[in-house]
Each structure stands twice: as structure tokens, then as C-alpha cells.
Amino acid sequence: MDMRKRVLAIVQLGSYRAFPLGGISTFVESITPHLSEAFELKLIGMSMGEPIGRWTTIDVAGRTYDFLPMVNAQQSKLVPDRLRLAYAMTKYRDAVFASGAEAYYVHMTEAALPLLAWSKSPVIVHVHGLYNLFRFSRHWLGAPFAPVYDMFYPRLFSSCAKVIGAGTPAEFDQFCRTMRVKSGAVVPTCVRESIFYPRDRAAVRRELGIRSDERVLLYVGRMTETKNPLLLLEVGRLLQPEIPHLKLVFAGDGPLRSRLQQEAEKSRGKVIVTGMLSSSETASWMNAADALTVVSKAEAFTSIVALEALSCGLPVVATPVSALPEMIRFGINGALANSFAPEDYAQAVRSVLRARPSAEACRYSVKDYSSAAISARVASEINQVLAGEAAIGVAVCEHTAAAESAGAHF
Numbered sequence: 482m483d484m485r486k487r488v489l490a491i492v493q494l495g496s497y498r499a500f501p502l503g504g505i506s507t508f509v510e511s512i513t514p515h516l517s518e519a520f521e522l523k524l525i526g527m528s529m530g531e532p533i534g535r536w537t538t539i540d541v542a543g544r545t546y547d548f549l550p551m552v553n554a555q556q557s558k559l560v561p562d563r564l565r566l567a568y569a570m571t572k573y574r575d576a577v578f579a580s581g582a583e584a585y586y587v588h589m590t591e592a593a594l595p596l597l598a599w600s601k602s603p604v605i606v607h608v609h610g611l612y613n614l615f616r617f618s619r620h621w622l623g624a625p626f627a628p629v630y631d632m633f634y635p636r637l638f639s640s641c642a643k644v645i646g647a648g649t650p651a652e653f654d655q656f657c658r659t660m661r662v663k664s665g666a667v668v669p670t671c672v673r674e675s676i677f678y679p680r681d682r683a684a685v686r687r688e689l690g691i692r693s694d695e696r697v698l699l700y701v702g703r704m705t706e707t708k709n710p711l712l713l714l715e716v717g718r719l720l721q722p723e724i725p726h727l728k729l730v731f732a733g734d735g736p737l738r739s740r741l742q743q744e745a746e747k748s749r750g751k752v753i754v755t756g757m758l759s760s761s762e763t764a765s766w767m768n769a770a771d772a773l774t775v776v777s778k779a780e781a782f783t784s785i786v787a788l789e790a791l792s793c794g795l796p797v798v799a800t801p802v803s804a805l806p807e808m809i810r811f812g813i814n815g816a817l818a819n820s821f822a823p824e825d826y827a828q829a830v831r832s833v834l835r836a837r838p839s840a841e842a843c844r845y846s847v848k849d850y851s852s853a854a855i856s857a858r859v860a861s862e863i864n865q866v867l868a869g870e871a872a873i874g875v876a877v878c879e880h881t882a883a884a885e886s887a888g889a890h891f
Contacts, residue, residue, distance in 0.1 A: 487867055489520035490582035492592050494566050496527045497541050497548070504670065504785040505588050505609050507760075511673050514542055515856030520863070523580040524548045534573040536580075549576055567591040574599055584642075584867055586859075594637065603642030603866050607668075607859075610779070611648045611656040611803075635661040642866045645859065649804050666862050669804075670785050671855035672847055676760045677792040679840050680768040689769050695726045696834060699770035699795075701763055701786040702777075704735030709800075711737065712776040714744055715823040716830060717752070724834070727751065732758045732766060767793040772815070772833045775799040776826065791815075791847045794840025798829045814838050814846040 495506035497513065516522060524539070528550030531537050539548040551569040556562060570577060570592050578600065585604045587593045596604045638644055639661040645668050646653050653667050683693075691697060698717070702708045710731055717729045731741050732755045745752040758766070763786075767773065773790035780803040787797045787805065797815035799805045809815045815838065816829040 486519070486521040487864075488523060488581050488583045489516070489863060490523040490525055490577075490580050490585045491516075491588070492525045492566075492570070492585060492596075493588035494527055494552070494562055494592075496529045496554070497524050497546070498539065499529060507673075507785055508609070508670050509588055511671050511852040512856040512859055514544065515853055516860060517544060517546075519860040522546055523582055525551060525577065525580075527551070528553050533569075534576050536576060547580070549573070549580065563589055563591040567594050570595040584863060586863060590634070590637065593641065597637065597640045604640075605643045605645065605863060605866055606638065606641045608644060608646040608656070611646055611652050635659065638662050643862060645862055647804075649807065652803065664866075666858075668855060668858050668862065669850060670788065671850050671852045672785070672788040672792045673760065673852050674792055677764050677767065677789040679794040679844070680765070682768055685765050685768045689765065691728070691769055692726070695728055696724055697728045697730055697770040697772075698798075698830065699730050699732070699766055699773050699790075700776070701732045701758075701766070701773065701790075702784070704731065704733050704737040704741060706737070707778050708735070709776045709778050709821075710741060712800075712821065712823060712826065713774050714741070714752070716774075716776075716827045719823055719827040720830060721751070728753060730755065730766060730770065732756075732763060763789070764793055767795045770795055771837065772830065773797045774830070775805065777802055778821070779803070780805065788847050788850055791843045794843045796833050796838045796843055798826070798833055800826070808846070810846070812836065812838060814843045 491509065491513065493505060493509050495509060497509070513522065524546045526548070531548070531550045533550055533553065536547055536549050538545055551573060552565050557565060566589055574595055577596075582602055584602055585593070585596050585600065587596070587604060587606045588609065590606055590608065593604050593606050641662070642664065644657070644662045644665040646656060646665060647667065647669055648656070650667060653665065656662070657665050686693070698713065700710050700713050702710075704710050713729055717727060720727055728751055730753045734757050738754065741752070742754050745754045755766070767790045773786065773795050775784045775787050775797060777784060777800055784799070784805070787799060787808070790797055791814055797809055798818070799809050799815065800818050800821055806817055809817045811817065811832070816832045818826040818829040
């Protein structure tokens with residue numbers, strides 16, 4: 482019996498080692514060790530000093546992988562990262578195909594274009610946002626490209642062997658219909674429970690210099706218009722008179738950081754901007770805070786930091802986007818704002834601070850989203866493609882029973 486592992490190439494805009502604060506890289510970081518048990522992995526991504534376009538080896542969490550760096554970490558003011566990666570996949574396609582990959586698992590849709598044009602191996606695209614990504618792009622050229630997504634991306638998705646996506650079953654069904662997906666599956670994001678777990682709250686607060694009488698609202702994520710951190714500033718102004726020892730802590734980076742930093746400088750310690758944090762540092766703040774705030778205008782399945790916070794035992798206050806209304810249960814693991822209005826969000830915060838949900842209840846609410854469990858579902862979908870079992874020509878995207886079951890647990 483042939484026990485040889487099938488060769489799988491993972492493509493993303495990340496280094497696989499120094500993961501930026503962002504859902505895609507965090508997800509890939511979480512599942513890569515588990516996928517290496519099922520496949521021989523070839524990693525394609527971002528350089529940390531290695532020569533571009535040449536295969537090398539890197540160490541990731543104690544494992545050695547073949548690695549092909551395609552772009553550097555320096556963002557371009559003229560070309561969006563998505564297009565940079567797509568161009569690099571074209572420019573270095575001979576090196577890409579030298580991987581011997583029997584399937585490509587792509588985490589940035591545009592990088593699939595050259596593969597679909599020239600590769601004989603199946604392409605599986607993992608979509609991390611069931612919406613027109615150009616409309617929410619961090620790059621100034623993103624918005625003008627929004628009509629391109631609606632016009633041409635259905636052809637791209639219909640050419641993929643499989644599309645994996647997050648979101649609620651209804652959202653994913655609609656996405657599949659609109660984008661003419663022939664074979665798809667819902668797979669939620671996951672949490673790294675080895676990093677995000679409850680710690681000694683009093684000890685962590687002492688280490689971070691937080692007094693026992695201070696209430697801390699934590700924001701973790703990119704500081705962009707889509708992630709909407711300025712809403713939390715407005716909420717803080719509403720709550721400050723009734724909660725005098727309230728602190729707003731912003732962890733991350735992005736174009737709105739300078740605005741938040743200005744607020745921090747004149748706040749007399751009531752607003753803190755930490756900059757980028759490691760995963761362990763993020764987990765410490767999650768153990769010290771009183772609530773995680775998700776104020777996004779759009780998310781994929783759910784904010785990955787919401788899962789991480791709940792895994793630490795920290796309740797979440799969220800805006801009503803994507804699957805968050807199904808995941809966040811009032812009084813059990815947090816609260817959901819009725820709208821994006823500051824007053825509504827402030828009321829949701831009040832409810833959590835007055836009656837903080839237990840750490841045990843928060844952790845229990847994300848028990849189905851361990852990295853091992855989600856990785857197994859991803860591996861199953863990929864193996865179906867490799868075995869030729871992916872449905873072809875299905876008019877409506879079909880979900881696995883496991884996906885439906887997960888939806889029922891929100």
C-alpha cells in the first residue's frame with residue numbers, strides 16, 4: 482500500500498514565521514502544523530530576507546519546510562498586495578511548478594489566476610471574506626477595482642476545483658450562487674488554544690500596570706476604516722463620565738494608528754496604543770481586559786480575535802456583522818450591539834461590565850473551533866479534491882453535514 486503523502490502547496494501573503502496581525506496569516510499559522518501531518522507541504526509566501534523566486538528551506542515551529550518567497554514585506558504605494566502576489570506568481574511560475582505540487586491551497590484569490598491558467602494540478606481557494614474585497618481594501622487603488630471583482634471574479638471562482646469559505650451557511654450559499662462556485666464548503670476559522678487560554682488575571686494585570694479598579698476595553702486588529710476602531714473612541718467618550726477609570730487599549734497597526742496615537746497623547750493614560758503585539762502578548766492583554774471590542778463594519782466568518790478572546794475567557798462586545806450575531810450570546814459570552822451607532826454599542830458594553838460572563842462559559846462557546854478540528858476539516862476537503870470526489874457542475878454550493886452542525890452550535 483502506497484503511504485506517500487500527497488504534495489500540497491500553500492500560497493499566502495505571509496512569511497509563515499513572523500505573522501502579521503491579521504486573520505489570514507493567523508489562520509494559516511494555526512493549521513500548517515496539523516496539515517503537515519496529512520500532506521507534504523510546500524510553502525509559498527513572503528520573504529524575510531531570502532532571495533525572491535528561489536526555493537529554500539525554513540523552520541516553522543520546529544519543523545522544516547521547502548519555502549518559495551515570492552514578494553518582500555515592503556508594501557507598494559502603487560500596486561496593491563493582492564496584485565503584487567498575482568504578478569509574482571506569473572513571473573516565477575517555473576519555480577512555483579517546480580514544487581511538484583499535486584494541489585494548490587491558495588489564501589489570496591488573485592494568486593490563483595496564474596495557477597488556473599497554467600497548472601494541471603487542482604486549485605483550492607480559501608476565501609476569507611464573502612464580500613467584494615476591493616471595496617474594503619486598505620490600498621487607495623482598491624475601490625476603483627471593485628467593479629472588476631463583480632465582473633470577472635465569478636469566472637475565476639467557477640474554475641477552481643473547490644472554494645472553501647467562512648460565513649453562515651446562508652451567506653456562503655449566496656456567495657456560491659453569485660460567484661458561480663461549482664464545489665464549495667464552509668469551514669470556520671480556528672483558535673490556537675495552546676496560546677489563548679485563561680491565565681492568572683490578577684498577576685497579568687500587575688505585569689501590565691493595570692490597577693484593580695480600572696476597567697479595560699481592548700481592541701485588537703488592523704487600524705483601518707473597515708475595522709472601525711474610531712467607533713470605540715466615540716464609545717469611550719460616552720462611557721467615561723459613568724466609568725471614570727475606563728481605559729481603551731488599541732493593539733495593532735494601520736493607517737488610523739496616527740489618529741489613535743494623537744488621542745492617546747492627550748488622554749492622560751485613558752487611551753493606550755500598543756502597536757503590533759506577538760500572539761503571546763495579545764493573549765496577556767486578553768487575560769487582563771474586561772471585554773474585547775469588535776467594532777468592524779465587515780468580517781469573514783467571525784473576527785478571529787473574538788475566538789481568541791473567548792478562548793482566554795474574555796467576553797466579547799461586537800457589532801452585528803457576519804456570524805457574530807449567531808456566535809455572541811447575550812449574558813453568556815458577551816453582548817451584541819443592535820446597530821453601529823455609538824449609543825447602541827455603549828449600551829452593549831455596559832451590559833457586559835455590569836454582569837461579566839464567566840470565563841468558563843466564554844471558553845465553552847468556542848470548544849468546536851480548535852486548530853486541530855478545523856485543520857481536519859480543511860484536510861478532508863483537500864483530500865476530496867485529490868481523490869476526484871469534488872462535485873463538478875453543481876448549480877448551488879453544497880455544505881457538509883459538519884458545516885451545518887457547526888452552524889447550529891453558534
